[in-house]
Amino acid sequence: MQRKTEKEWLELFERYGAIWRYGGNHTLPHPILASGMHANGYFNSAVLTAHSLLLSELGAGLVEKMYPGGFQPREAFPTVVVGPERGANGLVQAVAQALPYGAKCFTLPKDEATGMFISDRYLSLIGNDDRILVIEDRITSGASAQKVAATFLVRKLHVMPYYCALTKPSGMRSVYERKILALADVDFSVHPSHDCPMCRGGSPALGDVKDNWHLFFD
Ligand SMILES: [Zn+2]
Secondary structure, X not given: OOOOXXXXXXXXXXXXXXXXXXXXXXXXXXXXXXXXOEEOEEEOOHHHHOOHHHHHHHHHHHHHHHOOOOOOOHHHOOOEEEEEHHHHOOHHHHHHHHOOXXXXXXXXXXXXXXXXXXXXXXXXXXXXXXXXXXXXXXXXXXHHHHHHHHHHHOOOOEEEEEEEEEEEEOOOOEEOOEEEEEEEEEOOOEEOHHHOHHHHOOOOEEOOOOOOHHHHXX
């Protein structure tokens, strides 16, 4: 497979309609992120991962980011691929399948009451020899990747020293000590609800963006 540059990935995301940008039309809504912040752009991976061949390509692209060439010993590769249920469904399987030795993979549901991710049902599948890779469709603040990692780190399990995502904010290199490896950078700006230029302009703010995706377009 031809290796894609970051620019080519971004062009592909745009071509499939996975990227929404605020175009100044105040009759259309703008998204409220999980953090409560309002954004002038959004990356919706569901538009991409619905295509099986594209999903495989995204998985291979992320593995390529982790190992950009040369021989790697088996011990260099993760043995478990995990991510949040809302953001990594499909993607964990695609990355696991693209790994040369395969991997176990699953997504974790979020406990809405505590905001933490629940890993209990999978813990019997993971041992001290496992190397856990945390992935997400898009990293914005990195909070959910970190919470997914935390559920394993508190149990003294080994989490890989980087997070993988399809997109990350440009300029963001790491979340605490873990690097972010992403296929493309996006440059959306975020605003608190009390100081949001789009709200001020009359555009309604709308949450559950993936479920309401069609409402963001003419
Ligand atoms: Zn707003």
